[in-house]
Amino acid sequence: MTSMxxxxxxxxxxxxxxxxxxxxxxxxKEMVQGGPIDFLTGDYLAELTMxxxxxxxxxxxQAGYASTFLxxxxxxxGECLDNNIRVVSNAGGLNPASLAAALEKIAAELGVxxxxxxxxGDNLMPRLDDLQEKGEPFKHxxxxxxxxxxxxxxISANAYLGCWGIVExxxxxxxxxxxxxxxxxxxxxxxxxxxxxxxxxDWDNLAGAxxxxxxxxxxxxxxxxxxxxxxxxxxxxxxxxxxxxxxxxGSSVITKHPGTxxxxxVGTVTAQLLYEVREPRYLTPDVAxxxxxxxxxxxxxxxxxxxxxxxxxxxxxxxxxINNLGGYRNSMTIVLTGLDIEAKAKIVESALFDSLGGKDxxxxxxxxxxxxxxxxxxxxxxxxxxLRISVMDPDPKKVARxxxxxxxxxxxxxxxxxxxxxxxxxxxxxxxxPALVSNTHIRQDVHVGGQKTVVGPVTPDKDFEVPAAGTMExxxxxxxxxxxVPFGKVFATRSGDKGGxxxxxxxxxxxxxxxxxxxxxxAEKLKTLLKDLDPYDIERYEMPNLLAVNFYIKGMLGDGVxxxxxxxxxxxxxxxxLRARIIELPEAILPN
Numbered sequence: 400m401t402s403m404x405x406x407x408x409x410x411x412x413x414x415x416x417x418x419x420x421x422x423x424x425x426x427x428k429e430m431v432q433g434g435p436i437d438f439l440t441g442d443y444l445a446e447l448t449m450x451x452x453x454x455x456x457x458x459x460x461q462a463g464y465a466s467t468f469l470x471x472x473x474x475x476x477g478e479c480l481d482n483n484i485r486v487v488s489n490a491g492g493l494n495p496a497s498l499a500a501a502l503e504k505i506a507a508e509l510g511v512x513x514x515x516x517x518x519x520g521d522n523l524m525p526r527l528d529d530l531q532e533k534g535e536p537f538k539h540x541x542x543x544x545x546x547x548x549x550x551x552x553x554i555s556a557n558a559y560l561g562c563w564g565i566v567e568x569x570x571x572x573x574x575x576x577x578x579x580x581x582x583x584x585x586x587x588x589x590x591x592x593x594x595x596x597x598x599x600x601d602w603d604n605l606a607g608a609x610x611x612x613x614x615x616x617x618x619x620x621x622x623x624x625x626x627x628x629x630x631x632x633x634x635x636x637x638x639x640x641x642x643x644x645x646x647x648x649g650s651s652v653i654t655k656h657p658g659t660x661x662x663x664x665v666g667t668v669t670a671q672l673l674y675e676v677r678e679p680r681y682l683t684p685d686v687a688x689x690x691x692x693x694x695x696x697x698x699x700x701x702x703x704x705x706x707x708x709x710x711x712x713x714x715x716x717x718x719x720x721i722n723n724l725g726g727y728r729n730s731m732t733i734v735l736t737g738l739d740i741e742a743k744a745k746i747v748e749s750a751l752f753d754s755l756g757g758k759d760x761x762x763x764x765x766x767x768x769x770x771x772x773x774x775x776x777x778x779x780x781x782x783x784x785x786l787r788i789s790v791m792d793p794d795p796k797k798v799a800r801x802x803x804x805x806x807x808x809x810x811x812x813x814x815x816x817x818x819x820x821x822x823x824x825x826x827x828x829x830x831x832x833p834a835l836v837s838n839t840h841i842r843q844d845v846h847v848g849g850q851k852t853v854v855g856p857v858t859p860d861k862d863f864e865v866p867a868a869g870t871m872e873x874x875x876x877x878x879x880x881x882x883x884v885p886f887g888k889v890f891a892t893r894s895g896d897k898g899g900x901x902x903x904x905x906x907x908x909x910x911x912x913x914x915x916x917x918x919x920x921x922a923e924k925l926k927t928l929l930k931d932l933d934p935y936d937i938e939r940y941e942m943p944n945l946l947a948v949n950f951y952i953k954g955m956l957g958d959g960v961x962x963x964x965x966x967x968x969x970x971x972x973x974x975x976x977l978r979a980r981i982i983e984l985p986e987a988i989l990p991n
Contacts, residue, residue, distance in 0.1 A: 411594045411645040413587050413611075417441035417488075418618030420448045420465045426618065426640050427471035431478050433656030435644065437594075439479060439490040440586040442616040443468060444896060447969075449580075450722055450829040450961040452492040453555050459978040463494035464501075464577075467740025473505050474576070480511055484572055487565055487589060489581040493555065495519055498577050499846070516568035516847040518578035518764075523556040523719060523836065530840055537721065537834040541899060541953060551723035551829075551830065559718045559838055561684030563599065564843030564854045571847045580720060584612030584683050587643055596646040599685070599857050606688035606710025607649025613688075614653055614671050614705070615641040621671040623661035625971075627891035627978060634660040650706040652698060657851065663701040666891060666908065669945050673904025675895040677951045678940050679868070680711070682718075684838075687711040691868040691942050709866035716857045717841055721832035725962050726762065726793040729801045729825030735784040736815040737772070743813045744768045744786050750812055751788065754804050761798070762789040764965050785819070789964035791828050798825035811901060831959025833898045841897050869944040876914045877987035886928075887978025889988055890916060894973035901955045901970035903977065906947035912988045919984070925950060928980045 410776040420443045430439055443465035456463035468490035480484060491498045499517035506513055520793075523530065527546075531537065537546035537556075546553065557580035566589050568576045576589075591597070591608040614621050621641040623632040639659025644652040655661060655667050672690065672748060679691035688711065694707035737745045748766050758764040769785040776782040790801050802822030809816050838856035845852045889912050894903045907913045922937040938951040952970075960968045967973070 409646070411438070411591055412436045413438045413440055413590055413615070413643045413645060415440050415442070415615040415618055415641050417443055417468070418616065419445055420451065420467065422618055424467060424471065427475050427482070428642055430656070431475045431482070431484060433639070433659065436484055437957065438590045438712035439475070439484055439486045440590075441468060441490060442583045442586060443488065443490040444492060444580060446720060446912065446955060447819060447960040449492070449555060449557065449720055453670065453722060453829070454827070456493055461494070461497050464492045464498035465490035469498065469501050472502060473509070476506060477509055477511050478515065480513055480574060484571065485576070485590070487576045487586050489578050489583075489586065491517060491577040491579045493522070493557070493579065495577050495579045496812060496846070502575060502577070513574035514572050514848065514938065516571065516573035516576045516845060517583065518560065518568065518576065518843055518845050519577070520564070520841065520843040521557045521560050521580040523558055524553070527553060527556055528814070530836065535836055537719065537832070537836065540833040540835065542674070546721065546832065546834065549832070551724070551832070553721060553723050554829070555722045557686055557720050558841050559720070560843055561585055561857060562588035562592055563685065563857070564845050566593045567852055567854050568847055569593040571845075573847055578807055582683055583616040584609040585685070587612030587615065587645070587685070591645045594645070599636055600860070602686055602710030602712060603708065604649035605686040606649060607705065607708040608645060609683050609686055609688040609710070610672070610690070610693060610705055610708050611643040611651040611653070612647060612685070613681065614668055615643045617671060617674060619661060620674060621668055622655050622663050623667050625790040625893065626662070626667050626670055627887060627893070627974065628666060631664065632662045633665065634983060636660045649708060649862070650704065653703045653705065654701055663703055664699050665695055665703055667949065668695060668705075669906055670891060670893040670904075672945060673893045673906065673947055673949055675897055676902055676904070676949060677897065677938070679942055682714065684713060684717045686713055687941070689866060689868070692866065693943055694869070695945065707869070712860040712863050712867060713857055715838050716835040717856070719834045719836050721834055722961075723830040723832050725958060726791055727795045727798045727825045727827040728789065728791045728828040728962065728964065729798040729823065730789040730964060731802055731805050731822065732806065732819040733786045733788070733817070734819060735786055735813070736782045736819045740770060740772060740784045746813050747786055748788070749806065749810055751804055754807070757801065761790040761792045763964075765789045769880050769966070787966060791962070791964065795825060801825070816875045829897045829961040831961065867982045871910070871943040873917065873943060874910050874914050876918055877911055877985045880986040881983050882986045882989070883981055883983050884989065885978060886980050886982050887975070889984065889990065890978065892974025894967040894970050896956055897951070898959050898962055899954055899956045901952045903950040903952065903973050904947055905950070905974070905977070906945055907988075908990070909947070909988070910946065913943065915984055915988055916948060917941060917943070920948060922950065928982070929977060
C-alpha cells in the first residue's frame with residue numbers, strides 16, 4: 400500500500416465522515432483516500448438517534464451503537480493505521496464498550512493491531528435515583544417541571560461529555576477513540592487540544608475549535624448541502640465532506656478534498672453556523688464559544704477562514720439528554736381530491752372520531768388539512784389535498800385502532816377515498832426531556848488497554864471578564880424604489896430542531912441586506928409572515944458579524960422529534976417556507 404504524504408505539521412487536518420446515523424456510508428473511505436488528513440471523525444448521534452439506538456438495545460443488550468461506523472472501520476482501519484490517521488467518534492451511542500469490543504474483533508480478523516479506547520461516564524441511568532436524592536431535579540429546560548413531578552418512565556439519560564477524555568485517550572496512544580454522548584464539537588476540540596497542548600483555560604483557542612467542530616459536525620451541510628442559494632453550488636453530485644484545518648491559535652480553515660462536488664463558501668459555512676443554535680453564546684461542556692465574535696472570510700476557492708473567536712469558561716452544569724416513554728403514536732394521511740375539500744375533510748374527521756367515541760378516546764389527537772390542490776387541475780395529482788390525522792396514547796391497542804377505523808371508512812365515506820400509505824399499528828413515542836446536571840457529578844472514564852483513567856469536568860471561572868461582541872458598522876437601510884419579491888431572493892436560511900424547540904437562522908450577503916433584515920424581521924413580523932408560528936414564544940438574537948439574525952421558537956416541536964406529530968418534526972423546511980413568502984423591500988439590496 401502506498402503511503403500518503405505526511406500532513407503539514409503546523410496544522411492539524413480533521414476530517415468529518417458522518418453527520419448522522421445513516422449518512423453516506425462511503426464517506427469514511429472517501430475522506431481517508433481523498434487527500435492527507437490527521438484525524439477521521441464522525442458524529443452519529445442526535446436526539447432522534449438516541450431513541451433509535453435505544454430500540455435496538457431493547458432487542459439486543461449488546462447493541463446500542465452505530466453499526467454503520469463498525470462497517471466503515473472494517474473498510475478503512477488498516478489504511479488509517481498505515482497513514483497514521485487517528486479516529487475519534489461518538490458512534491458508541493448507548494454502548495461504547497460493546498463497540499470497542501466489536502472493533503477489537505474486526506482488527507483481529509484484519510490482522511492489524513490498533514490501540515482502541517472507549518469513553519464512558521455519560522450514562523446516568525444507573526445513578527438517576529441517587530442523583531435526584533442528592534438534589535438534582537432534572538428540570539425540563541423549557542417546561543420547568545422536575546423529572547419526578549412528571550412521573551414518566553425514563554428509559555435513557557446521557558450527559559453531554561467534553562473533549563478532555565479524548566485528549567487523555569490520545570495521550571495514552573489511542574489510534575481509535577469511541578464514546579457515547581460525546582458533544583458534537585468535542586470530536587474536533589479533543590484532537591486540537593491534544594495536538595497543540597492547550598490548557599483547560601485556553602478559552603479562546605478552545606472556542607475556535609468548538610466553532611470549527613460545529614461547522615463540520617453535520618457533514619455536507621457545511622459544503623453545499625441544504626444550502627438555500629442552490630444556484631451557487633457547482634454540482635450536487637458527490638458533494639465532498641468537510642475538513643477543518645486547525646491551527647495552534649484556535650483559528651481554522653474549512654475546506655474539502657479536491658475533485659469533489661459541493662461548495663465551501665462564506666455562505667455555506669454561515670448556514671451551518673446558524674444550524675440548531677440559540678443565542679450567540681454557544682455552550683459546550685468545556686467552553687462557551689461566542690458566535691458574535693467570529694471573523695469569517697473567503698481565503699480562496701473552497702477555503703473559508705475562521706478566526707478571532709472569543710471564549711468564556713463553561714457554566715457549572717452540563718446538558719443531559721433524557722428520554723421518557725411517552726406512550727405510542729400513529730398517523731395516517733388521507734387523500735382528498737377535487738371539489739369540496741374542506742367539506743370532505745370534515746366528513747372524514749367526523750366519521751372517524753364518531754366510530755371511536757370522540758377525540759377524547761386518545762390522550763392526544765391532531766388533525767391537519769394540507770390544501771395543495773389546484774383549480775382546474777391538468778393532472779390527477781394537481782387535484783390532491785391531504786388530511787393528516789395523528790394520535791398519541793399510552794395504550795398501543797388504542798393507537799392501532801386509528802388505522803383500522805380509517806380503513807373501515809374506505810367504502811362508506813367520501814368519494815375518491817384513498818390513503819398515502821398502508822395502515823400501521825403505530826410506534827413507541829419517545830419523549831425528549833432536556834435537563835441540566837451539575838458538573839460535579841460528571842466524570843469521564845477513559846478505558847485504554849484494560850486500564851481506566853478518570854477525567855474530571857472543567858471548573859467554571861466566575862471572575863472571568865466577559866469579552867465584548869464583535870463590532871461592525873451597519874449602513875442605513877437604503878431608500879428609493881420598493882419592489883415585491885420572494886424573501887429568499889435576497890436572504891438565505893437554515894432551520895432545525897432543538898428538542899421540542901426549533902431554530903431559524905436568517906442572513907444576507909451584504910451589509911446593506913443585513914441593515915434591512917435587522918430592522919424588518921422582528922419576532923412579531925416573523926409571526927405575520929408564518930402564521931402557524933403565532934401560538935409560540937419566539938426569541939430573537941442578532942449576529943451582525945455573520946450578517947444574521949436567529950430565531951428560537953419554543954415548543955413548536957412538542958416533546959421532540961421522536962414524539963412529534965408534525966409533518967416536519969425536525970423543522971428542516973421552516974427556513975425555505977419563509978424564503979417563499981413575498982415581501983416588499985428596497986430594490987437597491989437585490990442581487991445584481
